[in-house]
Amino acid sequence: xxxxxxxxxxxxxxxxxxxxxxxxxxxxxxxxxxxxxxxxxxxxxxxxxxxxxxxxxxxxxxxxxxxxxxxxxxxxxxxxxxxxxxxxxxxxxxxxxxxxxxxxxxxxxxxxxxxxxxxxxxxxxxxxxxxxxxxxxxxxxxxxxxxxxxxxxxxxxxxxxxxxxxxxxxxxxxxxxxxxxxxxxxxxxxxxxxxxxxxxxxxxxxxxxxxxxxxxxxxxxxxxxxxxxxxxxxxxxxxxxxxxxxxxxxxxxxxxxxxxxxxxxxxxxxxxxxxxxxxxxxx
Amino acid sequence: xxxxxxxxxxxxxxxxxxxxxxxxxxxxxxxxxxxxxxxxxxxxxxxxxxxxxxxxxxxxxxxxxxxxxxxxxxxxxxxxxxxxxxxxxxxxxxxxxxxxxxxxxxxxxxxxxxxxxxxxxxxxxxxxxxxxxxxxxxxxxxxxxxxxxxxxxxxxxxxxxxxxxxxxxxxxxxxxxxxxxxxxxxxxxxxxxxxxxxxxxxxxxxxxxxxxxxxxxxxxxxxxxxxxxxxxxxxxxxxxxxxxxxxxxxxxxxxxxxxxxxxxxxxxxxxxxxxxxxxxxx
Amino acid sequence: xxxxxxxxxxxxxxxxxxxxxxxxxxxxxxxxxxxxxxxxxxxxxxxxxxxxxxxxxxxxxxxxxxxxxxxxxxxxxxxxxxxxxxxxxxxxxxxxxxxxxxxxxxxxxxxxxxxxxxxxxxxxxxxxxxxxxxxxxxxxxxxxxxxxxxxxxxxxxxxxxxxxxxxxxxxxxxxxxxxxxxxxxxxxxxxxxxxxxxxxxxxxxxxxxxxxxxxxxxxxxxxxxxxxxxxxxxxxxxxxxxxxxxxxxxxxxxxxxxxxxxxxxx
Numbered sequence: 126x127x128x129x130x131x132x133x134x135x136x137x138x139x140x141x142x143x144x145x146x147x148x149x150x151x152x153x154x155x156x157x158x159x160x161x162x163x164x165x166x167x168x169x170x171x172x173x174x175x176x177x178x179x180x181x182x183x184x185x186x187x188x189x190x191x192x193x194x195x196x197x198x199x200x201x202x203x204x205x206x207x208x209x210x211x212x213x214x215x216x217x218x219x220x221x222x223x224x225x226x227x228x229x230x231x232x233x234x235x236x237x238x239x240x241x242x243x244x245x246x247x248x249x250x251x252x253x254x255x256x257x258x259x260x261x262x263x264x265x266x267x268x269x270x271x272x273x274x275x276x277x278x279x280x281x282x283x284x285x286x287x288x289x290x291x292x293x294x295x296x297x298x299x300x301x302x303x304x305x306x307x308x309x310x311x312x313x314x315x316x317x318x319x320x321x322x323x324x325x326x327x328x329x330x331x332x333x334x335x336x337x338x339x340x341x342x343x344x345x346x347x348x349x350x351x352x353x354x355x356x357x358x359x360x361x362x363x364x365x366x367x368x369x370x371x372x373x374x375x376x377x378x379x380x381x382x383x384x385x386x387x388x389x390x391x392x393x394x395x396x397x398x399x400x401x402x403x404x405x406x407x408x
Numbered sequence: 409x410x411x412x413x414x415x416x417x418x419x420x421x422x423x424x425x426x427x428x429x430x431x432x433x434x435x436x437x438x439x440x441x442x443x444x445x446x447x448x449x450x451x452x453x454x455x456x457x458x459x460x461x462x463x464x465x466x467x468x469x470x471x472x473x474x475x476x477x478x479x480x481x482x483x484x485x486x487x488x489x490x491x492x493x494x495x496x497x498x499x500x501x502x503x504x505x506x507x508x509x510x511x512x513x514x515x516x517x518x519x520x521x522x523x524x525x526x527x528x529x530x531x532x533x534x535x536x537x538x539x540x541x542x543x544x545x546x547x548x549x550x551x552x553x554x555x556x557x558x559x560x561x562x563x564x565x566x567x568x569x570x571x572x573x574x575x576x577x578x579x580x581x582x583x584x585x586x587x588x589x590x591x592x593x594x595x596x597x598x599x600x601x602x603x604x605x606x607x608x609x610x611x612x613x614x615x616x617x618x619x620x621x622x623x624x625x626x627x628x629x630x631x632x633x634x635x636x637x638x639x640x641x642x643x644x645x646x647x648x649x650x651x652x653x654x655x656x657x658x659x660x661x662x663x664x665x666x667x668x669x670x671x672x673x674x675x676x677x678x679x680x681x682x683x684x685x686x687x688x689x690x
Numbered sequence: 691x692x693x694x695x696x697x698x699x700x701x702x703x704x705x706x707x708x709x710x711x712x713x714x715x716x717x718x719x720x721x722x723x724x725x726x727x728x729x730x731x732x733x734x735x736x737x738x739x740x741x742x743x744x745x746x747x748x749x750x751x752x753x754x755x756x757x758x759x760x761x762x763x764x765x766x767x768x769x770x771x772x773x774x775x776x777x778x779x780x781x782x783x784x785x786x787x788x789x790x791x792x793x794x795x796x797x798x799x800x801x802x803x804x805x806x807x808x809x810x811x812x813x814x815x816x817x818x819x820x821x822x823x824x825x826x827x828x829x830x831x832x833x834x835x836x837x838x839x840x841x842x843x844x845x846x847x848x849x850x851x852x853x854x855x856x857x858x859x860x861x862x863x864x865x866x867x868x869x870x871x872x873x874x875x876x877x878x879x880x881x882x883x884x885x886x887x888x889x890x891x892x893x894x895x896x897x898x899x900x901x902x903x904x905x906x907x908x909x910x911x912x913x914x915x916x917x918x919x920x921x922x923x924x925x926x927x928x929x930x931x932x933x934x935x936x937x938x939x940x941x942x943x944x945x946x947x948x949x950x951x952x953x954x955x956x
Binding site for chain 2: 866867869870871872873874875876877891892895896899900
């Protein structure tokens with residue numbers, strides 16, 4: 126069984142008026158199928174309002190599905206007995222770095238998760254140290270989060286999740302509020318956790334450049350999964366992506382334009398090096 | 409019409425342990441009708457700089473002249489200046505407070521002492537020029553989507569009828585389509601209403617595409633000031649201060665190193681495409 | 691002005707006082723404050739002074755830094771002194787026009803001023819040597835018995851520590867919104883009281899919305915990290931009494947006994 130298996134997952138936001146009559150129904154997830162294997166790096170791409178954040182919240186059981194089934198790590202997410210185990214096994218990092226740091230000292234914040242799940246004190250210290258090291262923030266352990274940069278705060282948030290020793294982390298637009306340097310910092314940390322520690326990563330984003338690092342990409346639009354595949358396969362369909370209000374990395378777009386102009390550049394170029402090599406071979 | 413900054417310095421928390429020299433000897437001349445980009449990493453002083461231009465922050469030393477008038481003169485009307493130099497902060501939708509979008513956009517013109525009719529007229533024009541569809545005008549701003557809220561907030565500043573429009577990262581947090589829509593609207597405003605635009609951005613691709621003059625801030629000083637082409641020619645130096653050139657600029661340099669005669673000064677996708685096609689056809 | 695208030699600011703150092711358990715320090719402060727209102731004569735004053743000076747020296751916080759904290763209460767001190775000086779009935783010493791200074795008034799004025807100064811200095815030792823987090827931890831544990839009468843002690847402590855974390859963020863946010871509205875021509879200063887109150891709307895509405903959004907985000911983030919109240923929670927830094935705390939309690943008992951004895955026999 127896959128680590129995450131969603132079948133026809135539906136989520137409806139129902140708005141009611143004062144008399145409890147249904148005023149409107151917004152289908153944020155519309156029969157979504159999602160499969161993620163243990164150790165995979167999966168990106169979920171979609172414009173604002175495509176339903177990708179709603180999907181993320183389901184994986185951590187912060188929302189309950191209106192229909193369909195969701196299994197996380199072999200456990201049915203609808204069974205209330207599995208709630209805490211799933212939350213512990215799929216950690217979650219949110220968009221706004223300020224609004225997810227609870228304590229006034231970095232190391233105490235990282236300890237918050239382990240404290241909640243009743244990890245003994247000596248073990249907490251070990252975990253805090255390990256997770257802060259794994260995101261390169263150990264030298265800030267006694268700092269106040271208020272004086273850190275956005276990228277550093279977000280890495281503290283990741284450490285806070287890692288200290289619960291989850292099998293999977295779900296990152297809901299973790300870089301949307303960061304500058305380019307902060308963005309790279311955070312993504313490098315995430316990629317390292319995936320490659321070195323085998324943590325399953327689900328990255329929700331609308332930045333195309335970030336998706337290139339993933340093993341597989343899901344594209345969402347209007348609550349549905351509309352495309353999926355390797356980044357190369359997805360980015361080779363430039364025009365389809367544009368119809369979903371999305372973009373492709375500038376280099377991919379250039380390759381696509383050159384191709385349209387008659388140059389025999391291969392489909393789905395992702396990086397500068399690839400385009401340089403392709404053009405040199407043609408020249 | 410112009411804004412002149414003469415040896416502007418600004419020091420935060422002067423004479424305390426937290427003293428930060430945020431701006432050092434800034435000399436700039438901003439002419440009427442320019443489209444300027446300001447780049448620099450977080451903490452380079454760019455936000456401090458733009459808040460000087462409408463008098464929200466007063467320089468520790470040096471002078472600022474708007475249309476030849478010293479804005480630090482005791483009888484200079486600061487409120488008037490804030491109307492003429494419109495500043496759109498980062499995440500401007502966080503300042504919306506009225507019950508309807510329309511009422512919120514009227515806030516600025518009303519503060520300038522305009523009549524109700526005149527204020528509403530301004531609000532109409534402003535909401536039109538940001539391209540917010542009319543069905544949203546009389547809704548609560550909090551019912552709008554992220555991109556729509558952002559436009560409503562920009563309209564709130566435009567309704568002051570500014571001569572200069574400064575936008576601090578107007579596309580932060582928006583998706584690609586939302587980003588393009590906002591920037592295209594701004595470019596259109598610049599073209600049609602001849603407003604001077606100053607765009608603070610983290611995206612090299614965006615500034616390369618839209619602006620005609622690029623100012624690079626680093627550690628409180630102006631590092632480079634020129635056309636995007638001139639500035640991005642220094643791509644190696646930019647990297648040393650934590651910035652970068654657009655991806656295509658790097659590509660062109662790498663192609664040249666491999667013996668393909670690509671144009672090394674290309675900064676936009678269109679230029680790169682033309683130059684590569686030319687290299688291949690000759 | 692705000693910068694002058696040293697109460698509530700932490701002064702990092704590794705003195706003996708810093709290392710004491712926050713519960714011990716809370717108790718010490720309580721006993722010390724009690725003693726301030728027990729002493730009534732010069733001998734008692736001497737005992738209290740010795741106690742205070744000893745604690746300040748042990749805490750390694752510079753005296754100048756602590757005295758700066760008194761600036762904020764100078765006005766209160768003067769008012770207290772003046773009231774006591776002129777309004778205490780008793781044996782007349784001097785008469786200025788209609789104002790009479792009595793022997794008792796002089797004594798009361800001196801003692802009240804000293805009491806207030808000592809109160810501020812003493813309690814600032816507590817906040818200067820204890821981080822806000824230790825303080826809330828200490829309060830949580832000291833007040834734990836109240837749990838039995840259904841006081842949600844853990845929740846109160848958690849709220850306090852979250853408030854401490856978000857106060858600086860909200861202050862920064864206020865500044866940002868204020869600037870954004872100033873840029874739209876808002877005026878927060880001129881006009882009468884009603885107009886001023888009305889001008890706060892564009893500041894307060896966005897601030898409240900932002901605070902609610904943050905609270906909502908934070909609740910979600912806490913839930914995602916398995917927070918479910920105080921039950922079954924462990925601590926990274928559990929409070930544990932050490933031998934130094936025992937010594938501190940002994941010294942405290944001695945000090946308190948001395949204060950009471952001096953009051954009775956001198």
